[in-house]
Amino acid sequence: MRIALDAMGTDHAPRPEVAGAIQALQESAADAEIILVGDEGLICAELATYDDVPTGIRVHHAPDRVSPEDSPASVIRRKPNSSIAVGLKLHKAGEADAFVSAGSTGAVMAASLFTLRPLPGVDRPPVGALLPTAGELCLLVDAGANIGCKSHHLVQFAHLGSVYARDAMGYTNPRVGLLNIGEEPSKGSVLTVETYQALLGEDGINFIGNVEGRDIVQGECDVIVCDGFVGNILLKFYESVAEHIVGLLRDEIREAKDQKLDLDHVFRVLDYAEYGGAPLLGLGGVSIICHGSSPPKAIRNALAIAARAVRAGLVQHSVEDLKS
């Protein structure tokens, strides 16, 4: 087993790459040879800071580096000696069994597509993303490679996601859900209605039906299939929400020091009851919808925002704004 690792990808390359590769070999996380691809001088200088470099580490020189200014589509042509292009060529030539990179997502995707080519039966190779849930990790496919998919693309994503969940994530019979805005087969867009029916009749897919935004974090399925537009928005949103909340927690912990931790602030930020319901817009009146699980505070706040909207003249302002 040999893995080509782009050593020039991260913001602090090659330090995290070298450290990660050494950890992987030391912990047998990958009982592999790891080929660090990139600027030989920089990589060797970094390796020299370790007392003990595992025997499985190799270095393969690639003088060029892909920068954010490079057009993703032209990396292979314009930077054939970049760590991304060279690493993928090693994989293609069978000198490495896999390629890992923390470089520009667009560049790695375009170069991988060009070098490794789609498998037979794959029209639009998708990108997967792993989402933490209350249960196990969930694989989101497509996380942003393909916008404007048809149902047969989503069916391919379901197959590819199921195989990846089995082979790379260790799930025996991965449950596949279709991301949608309701459970019923008739819910959602033309795409989701068609895809639902197509997945129902598809062999080799453990299709459990539609899943909603709220089902994801509950861990209700192992593979979520969707168009890359909504997948990408969801992924970036989740990452940033997680970061935001961790940030809030760290702030509270730092401020609390040895005193009792006050998490009220964190809870308040996350507490929907603080906010005032969902307004219906564009109607000849003010109508506000609260959750069925609303506590008194949520009702109180919805009443307050309704009063504010009425007092300000929402409906009249809407009419005037649309006229102008």
Place this chain on the structure above:
Amino acid sequence: MRIALDAMGTDHAPRPEVAGAIQALQESAADAEIILVGDEGLICAELATYDDVPTGIRVHHAPDRVSPEDSPASVIRRKPNSSIAVGLKLHKAGEADAFVSAGSTGAVMAASLFTLRPLPGVDRPPVGALLPTAGELCLLVDAGANIGCKSHHLVQFAHLGSVYARDAMGYTNPRVGLLNIGEEPSKGSVLTVETYQALLGEDGINFIGNVEGRDIVQGECDVIVCDGFVGNILLKFYESVAEHIVGLLRDEIREAKDQKLDLDHVFRVLDYAEYGGAPLLGLGGVSIICHGSSPPKAIRNALAIAARAVRAGLVQHSVEDLKS
């Protein structure tokens, strides 16, 4: 100012409604008369549990109640004496200036649309939702009423959202963002590319351009415009993520009791570095992309998952699966 409040909407109606109404009047959150609409007997029994009921409370009898089994579209016709239908009729007739309900979202939307009617120039009235961010609240429009929008619908949403942000949320010049998968005008779907250009030329909209999933929680804009499909998925996802994280925190706090709180578990669940990068699927090889900000642990884990995929025979299995 008189607000009609559906007293039969929440899961524990009319208790939270009565409590919320009393709080609103006591705190002058709404310096209003609040008309509790619903089963007079139940509402009065609940009011009787209070020593001191504010003078602004009124009760308006509506004997019927909308149940989850009722088709949302037929509430007005089939349950004209339901709290939703009666409350909206009070608003329509000018006996109330607004209507608030925690009843079935679909039923309240359909009944509001039927009773209050769209304003001139509004083709598809959207529903707004308030998202907590690192800054102020952000209004998401449309949060699920309209699937398959055209760009002129999204432009209307931008207008309606801006007016609501000013009148109900108190923003002076609300920044409007178009939800998309990249900043550049050319990014995204046909819908987002067209809408971007339409919003650029639109008077009365403070359009700040495309916003990505990660920008939302940062509070980069005050109104986010999108199709109801992605809006609904995003909204339900956010609510459930927030609930999930609050749940994790409460568990840790309960277990910790007076001991030092160990938040490592919570951080771990939210820590992307724990997981192993984004796989490209459907290619003739294994290619895994990590974040540019990856620490060594993330690189290590991506290497481990790549090794596992290779060892299991991911590419071969994908070929076989797509053939069958």
